[in-house]
Amino acid sequence: MKESNTFISAEGRDWEQFGPGLYRQILGYSKDIMSVRVKFDKGGIAAMHSHPHTQTSSIISGKYEFTVDGVTTIVSEGDGVLIQPNLPHSCFCLEPGIVIDTFSPMREDFVK
Secondary structure, eight states, X not given: OOOOOSSOOOTTXXXXXXXXXXXXXXXXXXXXXXXXXXXXXXXXXXXXXXXXSEEEEEEOSSEEEEEEXXXXXXXXXXXXXXXXXXXXXXXXXXXXXXXXXXXXXXXXXGOO
Protein backbone atom coordinates (compact mmCIF):
# COMPACT_ATOMS: atom_id res chain seq x y z
CA MET A 1 0.00 0.00 0.00
CA LYS A 2 1.34 3.38 -1.01
CA GLU A 3 1.51 6.17 1.58
CA SER A 4 1.75 9.91 1.16
CA ASN A 5 4.92 11.83 1.88
CA THR A 6 5.47 12.82 5.49
CA PHE A 7 5.18 16.53 4.68
CA ILE A 8 2.62 17.64 2.10
CA SER A 9 2.84 21.20 0.80
CA ALA A 10 -0.27 22.87 -0.62
CA GLU A 11 1.93 25.18 -2.69
CA GLY A 12 1.80 24.40 -6.38
CA ARG A 13 -0.81 21.64 -6.05
CA ASP A 14 -3.96 21.85 -8.11
CA TRP A 15 -7.44 21.32 -6.74
CA GLU A 16 -9.22 18.31 -8.23
CA GLN A 17 -12.84 19.05 -9.09
CA PHE A 18 -15.03 16.09 -8.12
CA GLY A 19 -18.54 17.48 -8.26
CA PRO A 20 -20.49 20.67 -8.90
CA GLY A 21 -18.75 23.39 -6.86
CA LEU A 22 -16.52 20.83 -5.07
CA TYR A 23 -12.72 20.62 -5.13
CA ARG A 24 -10.30 18.49 -3.11
CA GLN A 25 -6.64 18.19 -2.17
CA ILE A 26 -5.31 15.04 -0.51
CA LEU A 27 -3.38 16.11 2.58
CA GLY A 28 -1.94 12.81 3.76
CA TYR A 29 -2.72 9.13 4.07
CA SER A 30 -1.66 5.67 5.06
CA LYS A 31 -3.72 2.48 4.83
CA ASP A 32 -5.46 3.35 8.12
CA ILE A 33 -6.34 7.04 7.68
CA MET A 34 -6.68 9.83 5.10
CA SER A 35 -7.09 13.58 5.44
CA VAL A 36 -8.59 15.62 2.58
CA ARG A 37 -9.12 19.38 2.22
CA VAL A 38 -12.43 20.10 0.43
CA LYS A 39 -13.24 23.54 -1.01
CA PHE A 40 -16.93 24.32 -1.58
CA ASP A 41 -18.38 27.04 -3.80
CA LYS A 42 -21.71 28.46 -2.66
CA GLY A 43 -24.36 25.99 -3.84
CA GLY A 44 -21.82 23.15 -4.11
CA ILE A 45 -23.42 19.77 -3.51
CA ALA A 46 -21.95 16.50 -2.29
CA ALA A 47 -24.89 14.37 -3.44
CA MET A 48 -26.33 11.67 -1.19
CA HIS A 49 -23.90 8.73 -1.00
CA SER A 50 -22.43 6.21 1.42
CA HIS A 51 -19.13 4.37 1.80
CA PRO A 52 -17.64 1.77 4.16
CA HIS A 53 -15.31 4.32 5.80
CA THR A 54 -15.81 6.20 9.05
CA GLN A 55 -15.66 9.93 8.20
CA THR A 56 -15.25 13.05 10.27
CA SER A 57 -15.73 16.49 8.75
CA SER A 58 -14.18 19.52 10.46
CA ILE A 59 -15.64 22.84 9.33
CA ILE A 60 -12.78 25.31 8.80
CA SER A 61 -14.88 28.01 7.13
CA GLY A 62 -18.25 28.42 5.42
CA LYS A 63 -21.74 27.20 6.27
CA TYR A 64 -23.23 23.85 5.24
CA GLU A 65 -26.39 21.80 5.42
CA PHE A 66 -25.37 18.22 6.23
CA THR A 67 -27.81 15.34 6.07
CA VAL A 68 -26.70 12.10 7.73
CA ASP A 69 -29.00 9.09 7.85
CA GLY A 70 -32.07 11.27 7.32
CA VAL A 71 -31.18 13.95 9.91
CA THR A 72 -30.35 17.44 8.58
CA THR A 73 -28.31 20.04 10.51
CA ILE A 74 -26.64 23.36 9.64
CA VAL A 75 -22.94 23.50 10.59
CA SER A 76 -20.36 26.27 10.35
CA GLU A 77 -16.81 27.22 11.38
CA GLY A 78 -15.58 25.19 14.34
CA ASP A 79 -18.27 22.51 14.07
CA GLY A 80 -17.71 18.86 13.27
CA VAL A 81 -19.67 15.95 11.81
CA LEU A 82 -19.17 12.23 12.47
CA ILE A 83 -20.44 9.86 9.78
CA GLN A 84 -20.45 6.17 10.66
CA PRO A 85 -19.70 3.60 7.93
CA ASN A 86 -22.39 2.96 5.30
CA LEU A 87 -24.74 5.74 6.45
CA PRO A 88 -26.24 7.78 3.58
CA HIS A 89 -25.08 11.40 3.75
CA SER A 90 -24.96 14.59 1.71
CA CYS A 91 -23.79 18.17 2.04
CA PHE A 92 -25.08 21.43 0.52
CA CYS A 93 -22.93 24.56 0.78
CA LEU A 94 -24.80 27.65 2.02
CA GLU A 95 -21.71 29.88 2.28
CA PRO A 96 -18.39 29.05 0.53
CA GLY A 97 -15.58 27.61 2.57
CA ILE A 98 -13.24 24.77 3.46
CA VAL A 99 -13.90 21.43 5.19
CA ILE A 100 -11.28 18.91 6.31
CA ASP A 101 -12.56 15.36 5.81
CA THR A 102 -10.80 12.48 7.56
CA PHE A 103 -11.49 8.87 6.57
CA SER A 104 -10.62 5.58 8.23
CA PRO A 105 -9.47 3.49 6.57
CA MET A 106 -8.11 5.60 3.71
CA ARG A 107 -10.18 6.19 0.57
CA GLU A 108 -8.23 4.15 -1.98
CA ASP A 109 -10.60 5.44 -4.67
CA PHE A 110 -9.20 8.96 -4.12
CA VAL A 111 -5.60 7.96 -4.96
CA LYS A 112 -4.78 7.60 -8.61
